[in-house]
Amino acid sequence: MSVRERDDHAARAVAGAAGAAYDPLLQALTERLAWRLAAAWEPDPGAGDRLVCVTCWNAPGAALDAFAGVTRATVLSGGAGLPGRVFGSGEAAWIAEATVADGLVRREAAASAGLRAAVGFPIRSERGTVGVVELFGEQPREPDAELLATIDLLGLSLGQLVERRRAERAGRAAEQRHRATLQASLDCVVTMDHDGCVLDFNPAAEQTFGYASADAVGRDVAELIVPVELRERHRAGLRRYLADGEPRLLDRRIEIEAERADGSRFPVELTITRIDVSGEPVFTGHLRDISDRVRATAELRASRARIVEAADAARRRIERDLHDGAQQQLVSLAVDLRLALRRLDAGDAVAARELIVEADTALATALSELRELARGIHPAVLTEGGLAPALNGLVGRSPVPATVVAVPRRRLPAAVEAAVYFFIAEGLTNAARHAGDVQVQVEVVEPDAGGRLVVEVRDDGYGGADPAGGGMRGLIDRLAVIGGTLSVISPPSGGTTLRGEIPCGS
Ligand SMILES: Nc1ncnc2c1ncn2[C@@H]1O[C@H](COP(=O)(O)OP(=O)(O)OP(=O)(O)O)[C@@H](O)[C@H]1O
Numbered sequence: 001m002s003v004r005e006r007d008d009h010a011a012r013a014v015a016g017a018a019g020a021a022y023d024p025l026l027q028a029l030t031e032r033l034a035w036r037l038a039a040a041w042e043p044d045p046g047a048g049d050r051l052v053c054v055t056c057w058n059a060p061g062a063a064l065d066a067f068a069g070v071t072r073a074t075v076l077s078g079g080a081g082l083p084g085r086v087f088g089s090g091e092a093a094w095i096a097e098a099t100v101a102d103g104l105v106r107r108e109a110a111a112s113a114g115l116r117a118a119v120g121f122p123i124r125s126e127r128g129t130v131g132v133v134e135l136f137g138e139q140p141r142e143p144d145a146e147l148l149a150t151i152d153l154l155g156l157s158l159g160q161l162v163e164r165r166r167a168e169r170a171g172r173a174a175e176q177r178h179r180a181t182l183q184a185s186l187d188c189v190v191t192m193d194h195d196g197c198v199l200d201f202n203p204a205a206e207q208t209f210g211y212a213s214a215d216a217v218g219r220d221v222a223e224l225i226v227p228v229e230l231r232e233r234h235r236a237g238l239r240r241y242l243a244d245g246e247p248r249l250l251d252r253r254i255e256i257e258a259e260r261a262d263g264s265r266f267p268v269e270l271t272i273t274r275i276d277v278s279g280e281p282v283f284t285g286h287l288r289d290i291s292d293r294v295r296a297t298a299e300l301r302a303s304r305a306r307i308v309e310a311a312d313a314a315r316r317r318i319e320r321d322l323h324d325g326a327q328q329q330l331v332s333l334a335v336d337l338r339l340a341l342r343r344l345d346a347g348d349a350v351a352a353r354e355l356i357v358e359a360d361t362a363l364a365t366a367l368s369e370l371r372e373l374a375r376g377i378h379p380a381v382l383t384e385g386g387l388a389p390a391l392n393g394l395v396g397r398s399p400v401p402a403t404v405v406a407v408p409r410r411r412l413p414a415a416v417e418a419a420v421y422f423f424i425a426e427g428l429t430n431a432a433r434h435a436g437d438v439q440v441q442v443e444v445v446e447p448d449a450g451g452r453l454v455v456e457v458r459d460d461g462y463g464g465a466d467p468a469g470g471g472m473r474g475l476i477d478r479l480a481v482i483g484g485t486l487s488v489i490s491p492p493s494g495g496t497t498l499r500g501e502i503p504c505g506s
């Protein structure tokens, strides 16, 4: 089939669907005014410069049937034929005595059918000329006063018919679009009537709530998807709206719980809209399952709380360490020095010297304790030298044998270096405390092309590390703050691998 043929075919299909409404009118017109055949033409909706025959009615007779067949199959382009002329000018046209028609095909067919007179007149609406009616007769006929007088009226009433059909077509297309949108929607769309009964239940709703649409339709929305303690509120809201028309919930987005067929509950975001239809009010609810969002928000909140708690705990520990450690040393140092001064004043240089030696020792201890403490807060070697020397220090102090397999030489963002350092410190401590007699490997892989850094602490010990432990959760939070994640691979007796992945933007 050529493109042209295909187009013609499509145009005729459209025309066929449109024709039914014309037929009784054309028949009445033809018989009343003593013509033999009538055809109605309209622009092809797909190509406005072409006219297609919407319908054709004829008096009985094989020759007329044949001409009607040819007419139905004809598509007129660019103002061709009698219909083309009438459509172009918007004026009626009369062929009083001739073999009539447009192309070679229709002229021959008209001659064989014995048709010798024709009139065409426009179908009109507010949009102008929207179609053409052709009437054919066997006898030569002069322009007929009666017909000409009624043509205007006929054209207008046929115009109304065309417009009505056009509106119906548009309505049907809109309805189809609406249906397709509902079907494809990722949101659950539930439509209900003024009694609160389901009219429509789209596929997303079927999947989310676990009811087939056929079972949901006709049931009370409240009983279907509203948790029992919210049902009365839902019904009262509907009753109140129907009574006073005052929208309290309409067109607003709210978060609420919904219930599935199996009785499980989940949080949804809900918007109820009143649909603009005549008659009793109809409402649609758009519902979106927001379990993931609610869960993520709760997890974020909990993680923030843990970070704040951990920071408070760390501050308390520092305060305690300073109080019990360096502060005590400094106090006794001050006491020693005061005593030494008194001894000096009393002329007892030997006793004074002893006290000063004691003070010197206390000072050295205090300094070393302060250094330890400072390293726990933030190791100076990490700030100054980066990961490589800091990790060497860590494995050097580890109570179990540990080696650094790889570590980037270049500097990374400070937050990343700190996270990696404390990750490894916790990994080494855990291995020493929980894994048994083990060898530990520490590896920090250079960020890949996507800027993702991988850090691992592996031991060959007992396994069975618990990701829900306080230390582990601290690591998860520490990594999460900079967008990283932790995985724990620790099968029983299979050793433990702590693996951190951290985006580091380079
Ligand atoms: N490398 C490991 N090998 C075997 N078991 C481990 C290992 N690391 C951790 N575990 C187990 O997992 C649990 C949780 O570890 P986590 O680090 O969270 O807690 P912790 O080390 O006991 O205490 P914290 O780290 O809070 O001082 C540990 O109590 C231990 O039983």
Ligand SMILES: [Mg+2]
Binding pocket: 426, 429, 430, 471, 472
């Ligand atoms: Mg631990």
